[in-house]
Amino acid sequence: MISARWLLLPVVFLLALLLASVALRAQEGDEAARHIRLPPGFVIGIFAEGLEGSPRMMSFGPEGDLYLTLLYSGQVVRLPDRDHDGRADRVEVVAEGLELPHGLEWHQGWLYVALSDRVVRFAHPGPDGRFRTKETVIPDLPGPSGHFTRTLHFGPDGKLYLSVGSETNFGPERDPRRAAILRFNPDGSVPWDNPFAHSPDPRRRLLWAEGLKNSVDFTWTPRGELWATHNGTDHLGDDLPPEEVVVHVQPGGHHGWPYCYTPGLGLNLKGERSDVPDPRTSGFDCRKAVPALFTAPAHSAPLGLALAGQSNFPPEYRKDLYVAYHGSLGVSDPAKYRDCKIERIVLEHGLPVRAEPFASGWRAPGQMCREAWGRPVGLIFGPDGALYVSDDKGGRVYRIRYRGGR
Structure with missing residues (x-):
């Protein structure tokens, strides 16, 4: 005689399939799916919402959970998805009372977090996810005036790279550590091979590259090149200077700001030019500045970027770079308002050659x-191969995947 338990198994199995199908349809039919336009075959869903305090940058932890900074709430939160339904189960505050937390990344068991005036790291989370250990790694970054967000990543060399924005929108910096990307050992000390490690000014010893007004995010290519987004000079009108979307950051290099910019739109391998009508920026030879690889219309505000090599995207999408545009406020003509969107920067032979729309519809x-309705900021590909997008206007994180992928 067949046990009733065995008779119930097919029913349980069919019920599980039905629930999974309903969850999938709900995810693919939520408010994000109704707003956002994507290429054929891609779907978007809201991974987390109701996130107060400006969601910004993200990092996946060793357990596979997504960690996120809430800039104005002074918090780091964890967004677990343990049932793998494409939505966070809950929002867990794992660190709080922080001064404008922005960039964060896991490295050797520590979660490093860049604050406006220092870098701290956390370890040993308790059962509730809250960290039991906190250390200050870099105690004295330039303070929160001007561009106050700080972004950090660990490079292929194991060093900590940190972007620090400018104090002003125009004019030379008083502190050489601003408008720059800095480089540290993981314990906060100065690497011996930094380009200016022997400078008489101890602040310059930290520099990896300068002349970058506000590089909100950066990454490394498979060839080991450091690429960064860059937000350039304001107050030159609606059309100048072109936004430097992809900058190949050179160790010891000067990338032009505030003296020069890369002319033209799109693919650029040209030298920089000086068209900044202000005596404070005179006396700099723009031929020595490193030009951008790729540009876009002025005031587009490129922020987060991510390479899709580890994604579940189709092969033709997997070799490319994805950039989140915040849509700047520095445009007066309504016909030229910049869009808040995600673009696909197509790469050929390791260089950007053109931009294509990828995700739009927030505006x-x-x-x-x-x-x-929203403004994309941070981009990161998860262990599941999906693209996660933070939105500091709508208080959400989205998940974009290819329907035919895993």
Whole structure:
């Protein structure tokens, strides 16, 4: 005689399939799916919402959970998805009381977090996810005036790289550590092989590259090249200077700001030019500045970027770079308002050659991005191969995947 337990197994199995199908349809039919346009075959869903305090940068922990900074809430939160339904199960505060936390990344069992004036690291989470150990690694970054977000990543060499934005929107910096990317050992000390490690000014010893007004994010290519986004000079009108979307950051190099910019739109391998009508920026030879690899219209505000090599995207999408545009406020003509969107920067032979739309629809026509439904900021590919997108206007994290992928 067959046990009733065995008779119930097919019913349980069919019920599980039904619930999974309902969850999938719900994810693919939520508010994000109704707003955002994607290429054929891609789907978007809201991974987490109701996130107060400006969601910014993200990092996946060793256990596979997504960690996120909430800039104005002073918090780091964890967003676990233990049932793998494409939505976070809950929001867990794992660190709080922080001064404008922005960039974060796991390295050798520590979660490093860049604050406006220092870098701290956390370890030994308790059962509730809250960290029991906190250390200050870099105690004295330039303070939170001007561009106050700090982004950090660990490079292929195991060193800690940190971007620090400018104090002003125009003019030379008082502190050489600003408008720059700095490089440290993981314990915060100065690597012996930094380009200016022997400078008489101890602040310059930290420099990896300078002349970068506000590089909100950066990454390394498979060839080991450091690429960064860059937000350039304001107050030159609606069309100048072109936004430097992809900058190949050179060790010891000067990348132009505030003296020069890379002219033209799109693919650029040209030298920089000086068109900045201000006596404070005179006396610099722009032929010595490193030009951008790829540009876009002025005030587009490229922020987060991510290479898709570890994604579940189709092969033709997997070799490319994805950039989140915040849509700047520095445009007066409504016909030229910049969109808040994600673009695919197509790469050929390791260089950007053109940009294609990837995700758009956060902003209505004629609307400024500060009034839009959302504004993408950070991008990261997860262990599941999906692209995760933070939105500091809508208080959300989205998950974009290829429907035919895993």
